[in-house]
Amino acid sequence: MDGSTVIEDPPVLTDGVVTLRCLTADDVDALLAGEDDDQVRWLSEGHRSERPPTTAWVAQNRAQWRDGGPRRHLGVLDAATGELAGTVEAHLALPDLPRGTANVSYAVLPAWRGRGYAVRAVRLLRRWLAERTDATSAVLRVDAANVPSLRVARDAGCLPPEPGPDGLLHHVLPLREPARVVLVCGPAGSGKSTHAARLARAGWAHLAFDAAAWAAGHREHPLPADVAARVHEDLRARLVGLVGDGVDVVVDTSFWSRASRASYRALLAPLGVVPVTHHLVTPRAEVLRRLAARTGAGPDDVVVPPDRAAVYLDGFEDPTPDEGPLVRVPPA
Incomplete structure (x- = not known):
């Protein structure tokens, strides 16, 4: 049979x-x-x-x-x-x-x-x-x-x-493959943390850039470059450790540039893991509406000024299938 x-x-x-x-x-x-x-x-x-x-x-x-x-x-x-x-x-x-x-x-x-x-x-x-x-x-x-x-x-x-x-x-x-990794990709306000939290409820380990920055006492966007680099360094080390233990992981950060996504793929390649990018395709008007409603109540509610929000949206590099496995996630 x-x-x-x-x-x-x-x-x-x-x-x-x-x-x-x-x-x-x-x-x-x-x-x-x-x-x-x-x-x-x-x-x-x-x-x-x-x-x-x-x-x-x-x-x-x-x-x-x-x-x-x-x-x-x-x-x-x-x-x-x-x-x-x-x-x-x-x-x-x-x-x-x-x-x-x-x-x-x-x-x-x-x-x-x-x-x-x-x-x-x-x-x-x-x-x-x-x-x-x-x-x-x-x-x-x-x-x-x-x-x-x-x-x-x-x-x-x-x-x-x-x-x-x-x-x-x-x-x-x-059925038989290494641990899986999802890179949640989208500008601030696109719904990344909500999507990542759904995966976490289903048993994925959740590594969140904003949560790590908030825990370190940072309350504003953007972070100083050296601080952002330290947060990413910590996330990358934790990611390698979890994958080495066979744990499925969702990485929750903007991944706004092609280079940032490529760097995580290069990190995982020696471990035999090909990450899947989940791109949050939330319309610009909805992203701006959500950001305008933020009050700074927590790591997923950090206030982003309108001019900074526009910079994030205008500079965002949409992922493409030639980079690797890609799933487009519609607005929640």
Whole structure:
């Protein structure tokens, strides 16, 4: 069987925030109560679930583990409360996918959305697939109109998507590779810290230039050149240490110039890591509106005078695909 495993009991996997375990009959009520229009549209082909077939489906999932079938389905639980928050599945032998590719799908119940649980579940399942199967990659197949699911694929660290023959966007997630690094790129006010924080909630280590400068007592833009150099030096050292430990990292600074992005790529190249640039493509008017509303309340709220904001925007060098992997992130 493609991507086969030895027959084993279903695992229990956790990262301390979510726990994955096989569903039981006791989960049926939560599954039915948590089904909403989005799940019906994207996962159930427009059909509402009913108790008898849902109960049978839960039993079939356990049987797949017991009998060595191709589907590896697990419930996603909130680790603190034990409540069911969603589901995640790897199909190890989907007929229309290449040999060695596991199809990964997921769903989060409405009450638990927006917490990064789907990304955490995908990353836990990815680790299990790498350790316990002969699959070499996973693919997340997502409808182009399913914006939340597109974000999951992006934040889980998938490669930039390509159109599939089924009309869906195929996001490939290699199973065995070095730690991943995302360079969050955009001018002040573009939403970099919000985007990086979403990745951090999903388990990425977060290195933030503004937070480091604020902790060192600096409250104004721009920083003196020598101070900025020291902050970057510290971030780079911490980045190398984290990547060396196999930790996925999001680096949150402006990366306003092609040269700044190239310097981080050169730093990571000896470690076998090719960073992905996430470019925040927020419109100029929105950036200026956000900056005008700042009050200096914290590292993500440092006041930027209008003339300085204009300099930042006019001097910003947009990243291009020839630099390396690039994901354009629309305004939040």
